[in-house]
Amino acid sequence: MKFDIWTFLFQIINFAVLLFILRRILYKPIRSIIEKRRGLIEKTIDDAEKAKQDALELRKKHQNELNTYKEQHIQMLEVAKEEAENEKKRLLSEAEKEVKKGIEKEKGIYNAEKRRLETLLKEKALETASVFASRLLRDISDKELHKALFRKILAKLGQITTDIAKIKEKDETIEIEIMSAFPLEKDELKAFQDAMESLTAKKVNLSTTTDDRLIAGVKIKIYDMIYDSSLMGQIESFTIRMKETV
Amino acid sequence: MKTLHVFPETIFSVGPVRITDTIVTTWFIMVVIIAVCYFLTRKLSVKPGICQEILEAIFEAIEKTIKDALPLNPWMVLPVLGTFWIIIGASNMAGLIPGLKTPTADLNTTFAFAVISYSMTHVFGIATQGLKGYLIHYKEPTWILLPFHIIAEVTRTVALAVRLFGNMLSGDMVAVILLGIAGLLVPVPFSLLHIVIGLIQAYIFGVLTLVFIAGGIRTKPEKET
Numbered sequence: 001m002k003f004d005i006w007t008f009l010f011q012i013i014n015f016a017v018l019l020f021i022l023r024r025i026l027y028k029p030i031r032s033i034i035e036k037r038r039g040l041i042e043k044t045i046d047d048a049e050k051a052k053q054d055a056l057e058l059r060k061k062h063q064n065e066l067n068t069y070k071e072q073h074i075q076m077l078e079v080a081k082e083e084a085e086n087e088k089k090r091l092l093s094e095a096e097k098e099v100k101k102g103i104e105k106e107k108g109i110y111n112a113e114k115r116r117l118e119t120l121l122k123e124k125a126l127e128t129a130s131v132f133a134s135r136l137l138r139d140i141s142d143k144e145l146h147k148a149l150f151r152k153i154l155a156k157l158g159q160i161t162t163d164i165a166k167i168k169e170k171d172e173t174i175e176i177e178i179m180s181a182f183p184l185e186k187d188e189l190k191a192f193q194d195a196m197e198s199l200t201a202k203k204v205n206l207s208t209t210t211d212d213r214l215i216a217g218v219k220i221k222i223y224d225m226i227y228d229s230s231l232m233g234q235i236e237s238f239t240i241r242m243k244e245t246v
Numbered sequence: 247m248k249t250l251h252v253f254p255e256t257i258f259s260v261g262p263v264r265i266t267d268t269i270v271t272t273w274f275i276m277v278v279i280i281a282v283c284y285f286l287t288r289k290l291s292v293k294p295g296i297c298q299e300i301l302e303a304i305f306e307a308i309e310k311t312i313k314d315a316l317p318l319n320p321w322m323v324l325p326v327l328g329t330f331w332i333i334i335g336a337s338n339m340a341g342l343i344p345g346l347k348t349p350t351a352d353l354n355t356t357f358a359f360a361v362i363s364y365s366m367t368h369v370f371g372i373a374t375q376g377l378k379g380y381l382i383h384y385k386e387p388t389w390i391l392l393p394f395h396i397i398a399e400v401t402r403t404v405a406l407a408v409r410l411f412g413n414m415l416s417g418d419m420v421a422v423i424l425l426g427i428a429g430l431l432v433p434v435p436f437s438l439l440h441i442v443i444g445l446i447q448a449y450i451f452g453v454l455t456l457v458f459i460a461g462g463i464r465t466k467p468e469k470e471t
């Protein structure tokens with residue numbers, strides 16, 4: 001084997017040609033594609049980084065907003081609480097008023113009922129008292145008492161006739177009805193009639209009835225006026241007076 | 247003699263220019279390489295297919311190797327290194343195809359490649375540091391060592407050429423001798439071994455070139471520090 005300059009030169013040229021061609025069809029395209037991909041990857045990474053930054057900023061923003069909302073929420077809650085408290089107080093006071101009113105009303109009703117019952121009780125008591133008094137008087141009264149009472153009314157005739165004179169001036173005769181507890185004696189009637197006629201200067205028509213409920217004494221009815229000197233009448237008038245005063 | 251077939255033979259001559267079978271085989275290999283590369287890189291896209299992925303993985307591995315060794319943009323050196331690996335690797339394999347000569351079993355070829363490698367050392371050295379800056383490292387640490395520097399340059403270039411040539415020629419010769427002695431089956435394991443050796447030699451040639459280039463470039467940064 002010997003050194004051959006032509007082979008040597010041809011191999012150098014071959015290498016150069018191959019280098020040139022491979023540069024064109026192999027190295028350049030591959031380099032460009034690799035760099036393109038790297039660029040793309042970097043861009044993607046940058047984009048991702050940017051997106052991350054954006055997301056972080058957005059998150060921060062949202063966090064701030066959230067905090068603001070939370071504060072607002074708390075404030076609103078406080079306001080609502082205050083309002084609720086006021087409303088509660090108002091309702092409570094209203095309810096208290098209502099209750100007071102109700103109590104007042106009940107009290108009124110109670111008092112009225114009480115008064116009614118008291119009155120009823122008093123009336124019953126008075127009735128009982130009057131019944132008791134009438135029974136008692138009925139037991140102890142007799143004709144003597146009756147006569148004493150009649151005499152008492154005879155003595156009062158003057159006052160009665162002045163009353164009659166005022167009302168019945170024009171009438172010539174006066175109709176008088178005498179209700180008596182015991183039958184009246186004729187002289188007693190006569191004395192009464194005379195006394196009336198002399199006092200009024202008019203004719204007097206007497207009619208008598210007996211009513212033992214009067215216990216004692218008489219009841220004189222002249223027109224629509226009644227003069228009651230009987231014990232029963234006394235008791236009744238006393239009872240009425242008592243009812244009025246108590 | 248059959249064994250003589252391992253040496254280059256002149257196929258034809260154009261005047262004084264002799265075209266040997268080494269050159270013809272190299273042309274054939276070049277055509278094949280170019281065709282393959284053309285088809286491989288025809289449809290490159292950002293979303294790679296399986297072929298493109300393998301191709302890119304290979305190139306990124308080369309890129310990383312260069313980046314680790316050189317303080318330069320790897321794509322400046324990559325085409326030279328890549329071409330070395332491709333042409334030497336393909337040439338080393340060519341001998342396995344019946345009727346083809348191994349171009350790297352021709353000392354002229356390996357010398358041509360070694361000279362290119364040697365030139366590249368200087369080209370990149372000067373390109374990165376300037377002519378003066380590059381030449382200064384020959385007198386480091388003293389002028390006395392200048393001859394030794396030059397001897398080193400020459401010997402390592404010769405060693406580069408002879409290493410490749412010797413390995414390939416021996417492989418071819420062993421194959422031819424075994425074929426002469428034992429017929430069909432015995433050369434097969436040796437051929438398999440030859441494949442491995444061929445790939446390793448291609449790799450060694452490229453890596454040594456890279457190391458030499460790095461040596462030429464690194465002088466200055468080392469001095470600066």
